[in-house]
Amino acid sequence: MINIQHLTFQYKKQDALFTDLSFEQQNGSIVGLLGKNGAGKSTLLKLISGLLQPQVGKLVINGFKPFDRLPDFLADIYMVSEEFSFPSITIGLYIKATAPLYPKFDYEKMNRILQEFELDAKKSLNGLSHGQRKKFLIAFALSTNCSLLILDEPTNGLDIPSKSLFRKILVGSVSEGQLVLISTHQVKDIENIIDTIVVLDEGKIVYNESVFEISQRLQFKTVATLSGTENPIYQEKCLGGHRIITESNQFEETEIDIEILFNAIINKVNLKPQSHAVK
Amino acid sequence: MLLNNYFNIKRFSLLLKQDLLINRTKYLLGILGLGLVTYLLSYWFLSSSKNSIINNLNSIYNHYMVCFTFYMMAVGVIVGTAFPDLTDKIKTANYLLSPGSTFEKYLVQFLLRIGLFVPIALGIFWIAIRLAKASLIPEMINGNQFFDPALVPYFEFRSLVTGEDKLWDTWQILFMIFGFFSYGTYLFAGASFFKRYALVKTVIISGILFGSSILFTVLLSHIMYPAATHGFQIHFDTFRVTDSLDSAQLFALYLSMLSWIFFLVFAYFKLKEKEA
Numbered sequence: 001m002i003n004i005q006h007l008t009f010q011y012k013k014q015d016a017l018f019t020d021l022s023f024e025q026q027n028g029s030i031v032g033l034l035g036k037n038g039a040g041k042s043t044l045l046k047l048i049s050g051l052l053q054p055q056v057g058k059l060v061i062n063g064f065k066p067f068d069r070l071p072d073f074l075a076d077i078y079m080v081s082e083e084f085s086f087p088s089i090t091i092g093l094y095i096k097a098t099a100p101l102y103p104k105f106d107y108e109k110m111n112r113i114l115q116e117f118e119l120d121a122k123k124s125l126n127g128l129s130h131g132q133r134k135k136f137l138i139a140f141a142l143s144t145n146c147s148l149l150i151l152d153e154p155t156n157g158l159d160i161p162s163k164s165l166f167r168k169i170l171v172g173s174v175s176e177g178q179l180v181l182i183s184t185h186q187v188k189d190i191e192n193i194i195d196t197i198v199v200l201d202e203g204k205i206v207y208n209e210s211v212f213e214i215s216q217r218l219q220f221k222t223v224a225t226l227s228g229t230e231n232p233i234y235q236e237k238c239l240g241g242h243r244i245i246t247e248s249n250q251f252e253e254t255e256i257d258i259e260i261l262f263n264a265i266i267n268k269v270n271l272k273p274q275s276h277a278v279k
Numbered sequence: 280m281l282l283n284n285y286f287n288i289k290r291f292s293l294l295l296k297q298d299l300l301i302n303r304t305k306y307l308l309g310i311l312g313l314g315l316v317t318y319l320l321s322y323w324f325l326s327s328s329k330n331s332i333i334n335n336l337n338s339i340y341n342h343y344m345v346c347f348t349f350y351m352m353a354v355g356v357i358v359g360t361a362f363p364d365l366t367d368k369i370k371t372a373n374y375l376l377s378p379g380s381t382f383e384k385y386l387v388q389f390l391l392r393i394g395l396f397v398p399i400a401l402g403i404f405w406i407a408i409r410l411a412k413a414s415l416i417p418e419m420i421n422g423n424q425f426f427d428p429a430l431v432p433y434f435e436f437r438s439l440v441t442g443e444d445k446l447w448d449t450w451q452i453l454f455m456i457f458g459f460f461s462y463g464t465y466l467f468a469g470a471s472f473f474k475r476y477a478l479v480k481t482v483i484i485s486g487i488l489f490g491s492s493i494l495f496t497v498l499l500s501h502i503m504y505p506a507a508t509h510g511f512q513i514h515f516d517t518f519r520v521t522d523s524l525d526s527a528q529l530f531a532l533y534l535s536m537l538s539w540i541f542f543l544v545f546a547y548f549k550l551k552e553k554e555a
Binding site for chain 2: 049050051053069070071072074075077079081083084085087089093094096097098100101102
């Protein structure tokens with residue numbers, strides 16, 4: 001569980017990145033943390049994982065203050081960073097050496113995911129391509145069964161088949177008691193797997209909504225012309241017409257177009273009702 | 280529960296096992312390489328010193344001492360490269376998020392670099408230097424002197440603390456043992472203090488500190504004993520503490536016997552601070 005209240009953080013000799021940021025999230029969901037480049041997504045993840053310390057505010061993760069980095073806290077979170085490095089050993093040896101540090105590690109799940117990703121346990125980690133190493137890291141993270149999994153740009157470096165495989169494996173590997181936080185600016189990559197969308201912009205959480213609620217209230221369509229369309233909340237030109245967001249009409253439910261939703265939020269479009277906007 | 284935040288024997292053993300499994304090849308090759316280099320250099324050094332050994336067989340002990348001193352410097356290099364994960368940003372993040380307390384991670388490095396490595400290194404030295412001596416070839420030197428390696432005594436650790444067939448005084452032996460230990464912990468603390476090139480920086484800082492101490496002592500000698508001090512001399516009064524120990528020697532003994540405690544505590548808190 002993530003509980004952030006009135007958090008302020010700034011890097012040395014820089015303007016504050018977050019001021020009065022609040023965010024709460026219960027376990028049992030896959031959250032997509034979206035934001036523009038430089039919005040502070042990776043910094044927020046580092047704060048949550050305990051790599052950085054907030055200057056002001058309350059930050060509690062699974063009942064722990066992350067920056068204390070207590071062993072029980074560290075054994076129950078796993079972070080897949082955008083940049084990573086491995087020792088020059090085989091996949092099998094890495095698992096043998098590191099997995100016991102995570103009490104809930106599932107070896108069977110690890111083997112299954114390795115097979116699905118077509119990774120051989122006898123291969124040296126440093127002999128793998130960047131994408132393969134990332135797949136291994138994701139496989140390891142999922143197998144730890146940690147209560148909180150933090151994935152920072154997990155699809156960067158993955159080829160197209162691997163991206164869809166990643167989505168399939170992620171959905172099939174996460175249990176009810178886990179919270180998965182996925183930070184990405186490639187919104188298409190996480191479509192259909194997240195159940196909550198959180199948008200970070202200008203140092204604040206400007207949007208925090210479950211996919212269910214969004215699909216109840218909004219519709220996403222592509223239309224040839226805007227004439228005849230009643231009051232689109234947001235629209236963008238695209239090949240062959242316009243992509244639009246409209247209010248739901250209760251008869252038809254559409255798939256969420258995260259990209260246009262994100263653009264609408266970043267362009268400060270009011271996606272009513274007002275009560276859903278994060279203060 | 281509180282203790283569990285700092286130390287848990289199971290977690291500690293898992294961290295230790297993790298390090299050994301990941302780095303076992305590196306450690307094994309390092310130890311073998313150290314042994315091989317020690318053997319080759321010792322053999323070269325002893326071979327090139329045959330002249331002085333023929334003239335005085337006991338001079339071999341001085342040669343052993345030289346080899347041992349240089350060997351301990353090499354051991355210091357390995358001790359001084361502790362906490363290798365703190366040298367780059369990505370590895371540091373992995374290290375910080377690894378499930379273990381700061382104390383456990385510190386203890387793993389201490390145990391690997393000093394507790395386990397130093398005894399192994401001493402064993403390697405014993406083997407390498409004895410092999411080097413055993414490899415010496417009988418030969419005529421300068422046309423008229425016969426060098427017979429069979430007459431040359433083998434290295435024993437005891438010989439490091441023996442002079443003229445007599446064991447050193449207890450305080451001298453303690454001074455040497457704790458001196459080496461404190462030197463190791465000093466390099467270990469240096470590794471936790473500096474982020475990059477820790478060993479080089481530690482050596483440079485040692486030189487600066489040592490030079491400054493000498494200068495300061497010379498200065499004090501000139502101020503306190505202007506008549507007795509000339510040029511770059513150091514002068515201080517000593518008094519006898521026991522029959523075989525004067526106050527200066529006692530001070531040196533204290534320094535070697537106690538400074539490792541300071542360095543170990545310093546290293547731990549520096550590591551804690553670095554993690555912040």
